[in-house]
Amino acid sequence: MENLKNAKTLVIGDVMLDTYYKGNVKRISPEAPVPVVRVNNQFDSLGGAANVCRNLHGIGSKTYLIGCVGKDQKSEIVTKKLNELAVEHTLLPIDYPTINKIRVVGNQQQIVRIDFEEEKMILTPEQQDEITRFVSEQISHVDCVVISDYGKGFCTEKICQHVIETANKHNKTTIIDQKGRDWEKYKHATIITLNLKNLSEVAGKEINNNDVEISAVAEQLFQKYNYKNILITRSGKGMTLVNKDIIKHIPTEAKEVFDISGAGDTVVAVLAACLSAQFSLYDSVVLANKAAGIVVGKEGTVPVTYEELLQIVSKETVSSKIINQANLTSLLENLRSKNKKIVFTNGVFDIIHRGHISYLQKAKQLGDILILGLNTDSSVKRIKGEGRPINNENDRAFVLSAYEFVDYIVMFSDDTPQDLIKAVQPNVLVKGADYKIEEVIGREFAKETILIDFQEGYSSTTIINKTNKK
Numbered sequence: 001m002e003n004l005k006n007a008k009t010l011v012i013g014d015v016m017l018d019t020y021y022k023g024n025v026k027r028i029s030p031e032a033p034v035p036v037v038r039v040n041n042q043f044d045s046l047g048g049a050a051n052v053c054r055n056l057h058g059i060g061s062k063t064y065l066i067g068c069v070g071k072d073q074k075s076e077i078v079t080k081k082l083n084e085l086a087v088e089h090t091l092l093p094i095d096y097p098t099i100n101k102i103r104v105v106g107n108q109q110q111i112v113r114i115d116f117e118e119e120k121m122i123l124t125p126e127q128q129d130e131i132t133r134f135v136s137e138q139i140s141h142v143d144c145v146v147i148s149d150y151g152k153g154f155c156t157e158k159i160c161q162h163v164i165e166t167a168n169k170h171n172k173t174t175i176i177d178q179k180g181r182d183w184e185k186y187k188h189a190t191i192i193t194l195n196l197k198n199l200s201e202v203a204g205k206e207i208n209n210n211d212v213e214i215s216a217v218a219e220q221l222f223q224k225y226n227y228k229n230i231l232i233t234r235s236g237k238g239m240t241l242v243n244k245d246i247i248k249h250i251p252t253e254a255k256e257v258f259d260i261s262g263a264g265d266t267v268v269a270v271l272a273a274c275l276s277a278q279f280s281l282y283d284s285v286v287l288a289n290k291a292a293g294i295v296v297g298k299e300g301t302v303p304v305t306y307e308e309l310l311q312i313v314s315k316e317t318v319s320s321k322i323i324n325q326a327n328l329t330s331l332l333e334n335l336r337s338k339n340k341k342i343v344f345t346n347g348v349f350d351i352i353h354r355g356h357i358s359y360l361q362k363a364k365q366l367g368d369i370l371i372l373g374l375n376t377d378s379s380v381k382r383i384k385g386e387g388r389p390i391n392n393e394n395d396r397a398f399v400l401s402a403y404e405f406v407d408y409i410v411m412f413s414d415d416t417p418q419d420l421i422k423a424v425q426p427n428v429l430v431k432g433a434d435y436k437i438e439e440v441i442g443r444e445f446a447k448e449t450i451l452i453d454f455q456e457g458y459s460s461t462t463i464i465n466k467t468n469k470k
Contacts, residue, residue, distance in 0.1 A: 001310055007061040007276035009269075010138050012131075012163055013049035013148030013155055013177075015067035015091065016099040017074050020045070022337045025106035037106040041337045046081050047101060048265075049148035051303070052177070055269030057085045058303035058327055061276070064142065065089040066134050068123075068154055074098035074116075090134045096121040099152060108338065121153035132162040139166050143276035144173045146268055147186075157185035164189050173275050177268045183225050191229040193268060199232055209237055211249050218242040231285060233267060239289050241282070248282070250289050263292045266304050287312065303330065321401040322409045328423055331408065335369055344426035344446070346373030346417040348380050349396055350389045355454055357403070362452050363430040364405035372406055373420050376413040383415060418442045 023039040046054045049067050056063040065082065069075035069091045075098045082089050102114040123131070139145065145167045149155035160176075167174045168188060176192040181201050186192055196214075200207045203217045218230050222242050230242045238252040270291040274284035290312045291304040305327045323331060335342060343366050349356055364370045374397055380389045389396065397409050412420045421429060421442030429446035433453045443449040 001277075001306075001313055003277035004273050004306065004309070005060040007056075007059075007144070007273045008142040009056055009061060009063050009272045009276060010066070010135070010142040010145045011049050011052050011056070011063055011148060012066045012135065012145065012159070013052075014099065014150040014152040015050045015065070015069055015078060015154075016047035016101060016150070017078050018045040018047035018051075019043075019100060019102045020105060020337070021102065022105045025111075035106055035111060037104055037111060040339065043333055043337070044077050044081070046078065048099065048150050048152075049146075050078060050082065050087075051265040052146055052148050052269050052272075053082070053087045053089075054085060055266050055303040056273060057087060058305045058330075059269065059273050059309060060306040061269075061273040063087055064138050065091070066131060066138070068092040068094045068096075068121075068127075068131075070094065070096050070098040072098055074100050092127060092130060092134075094121065094123070094127065105337075117152065120151075123153065123156060123159075128156055128158050131159055135159075135163055136166060139163075139170055139172060142172065144175065144272045146175045146177065146272050147189075148265070148268065149176065149178045151179045155185070157182070160185040161187070173272075175268055175272055175275075177264060183221070187226060189227055191231055191271070192225075192227050193231045193233065193264070193271070195233045195264065196235065209234055211240070214240050215242070215247045219247065229281065231267075231271075233264065233292070239267075239285060241285050243281075250286060252289070252293060266294075267292050270304065270309070303327070321407065322397050322411075325410060325412070325420065325423065328410060332424065340369045341367035341427045342424065343367035343370045343428045343430060344373065344421060344424050345370070345430040346375070346412075346420070348375045348384070348389060349400055350380070350391055352399055359432065359452055359454060360403065361405050364407075366428045366430065366450060369407045370405060371408045371410060371424060371426070372400060373417045374400065374409050374411050376411050379413050379415060416441045421445045 020043055021039045022041045023037045025035040025037055027036050029036050050065060053063045053065050065087055069078055071093050078098060079091065096118050097116055100116040104111045145163055147155055147160055147163055164174050174189045176186045176189045178186060178192060178194055179198060183202055196207060196209055199217060202221065207213050207217055214232060218232060218240060219242060222230055228243060232240045234240060236252055239250045241248045241250065267288045270288040271284050274287055287309060291309060294304050294308055305323060307322050307324060343363055345363050374393065377389060377393045393411060397411065400406050400409055410420060418441050422445045426446045427448065429440065429443055429449045431440045431451055433451040435451060437449055437451065440449050
């Protein structure tokens with residue numbers, strides 16, 4: 001799993017910006033029989049090929065993006081978001097608008113999607129030459145190449161074939177995520193991924209979502225186009241992998257489907273990172289399938305995280321509550337879009353005792369979501385001395401994640417949680433009553449600061465001292 005963080009992927013394809021307007025619906029418009037959404041949250045997310053990069057970043061992998069954007073304000077938002085993720089990129093400016101998909105969501109139900117784009121952009125021969133030059137410059141520096149083709153016009157036959165031929169020459173894996181009917185331009189690719197709708201389109205007939213029909217059609221396409229592998233995503237029925245050796249059906253891992261947007265990008269990103277990290281093909285597909293099961297249970301195009309994948313592998317599902325600071329922004333956007341009241345507290349929580357449980361239960365009662373900042377081992381040593389902590393940070397986080405009143409745990413290595421509180425901007429900041437309000441670090445970043453009484457006679461230090469005397 002650690003190798004995922006050393007994986008390097010080149011992503012080429014249609015770059016988009018997803019915009020969300022979210023709010024509440026309490027009445028029907030008098031002008032037409034449509035719901036009125038009172039918007040209380042609006043935010044932008046990277047979409048298309050850029051969302052593949054966002055997922056790779058969430059996993060911890062390095063990524064480079066090649067695409068195009070318009071000469072407009074939307075392109076500036078895309079560039080800013082890529083820079084925030086430290087995703088290296090080359091975006092060719094063209095005389096078409098940046099593709100922008102707007103989703104209006106009321107009461108957590110998508111009401112309408114509004115697309116701003118040309119029917120299909122056409123790249124000039126000179127622009128295609130420039131893109132192939134970018135590809136040639138970058139391909140030797142990566143382990144894997146993804147072509148994210150949403151059928152918007154960027155992934156021409158010339159560009160796709162140049163990518164595949166160059167990758168094959170350098171012994172690099174090529175993964176195609178395709179949405180169109182023209183499969184000739186993907187010849188000799190390592191893996192092509194598609195969903196059931198795309199499979200029906202390329203087959204020229206409606207394909208039912210059953211093992212027998214899908215196996216038959218996939219085998220025909222495999223022989224016709226000379227792909228090494230075909231991976232079909234089948235919504236509630238999981239995935240099917242086809243190559244010269246096997247036809248393997250992998251059941252779905254989704255517990256609850258909330259939103260499928262971005263799930264295909266997650267599959268491709270996890271597949272690319274795993275193959276770059278020398279996972280076997282089958283293990284890569286299985287993990288990608290499990291990752292898809294996670295993201296469809298989230299609202300919006302929210303990426304999967306390294307911690308979530310790690311817990312899948314270790315089968316310690318409760319620790320999916322443990323998130324890193326790099327993925328905190330996406331989590332907070334998602335929580336605030338649902339109007340959740342966020343409570344934050346922090347501490348060492350070395351040896352869990354009654355005082356801790358009482359304190360955390362009271363903190364949880366102050367809002368909807370309790371986020372706990374946990375001092376890392378290095379931080380604890382600086383604060384409490386070389387003999388502490390007794391339990392390492394991973395063990396402490398695991399134990400805390402088992403309690404239902406703790407929703408998320410974020411580790412921090414600083415001596416104080418000030419920067420973490422600034423990032424969270426909680427509705428309620430909670431500390432123990434041994435503080436005065438004016439002494440609470442980070443209170444300026446919270447809407448409200450509340451002190452909670454500790455239960456007398458309970459502390460990790462007291463327990464350790466008793467043990468040492470015995």
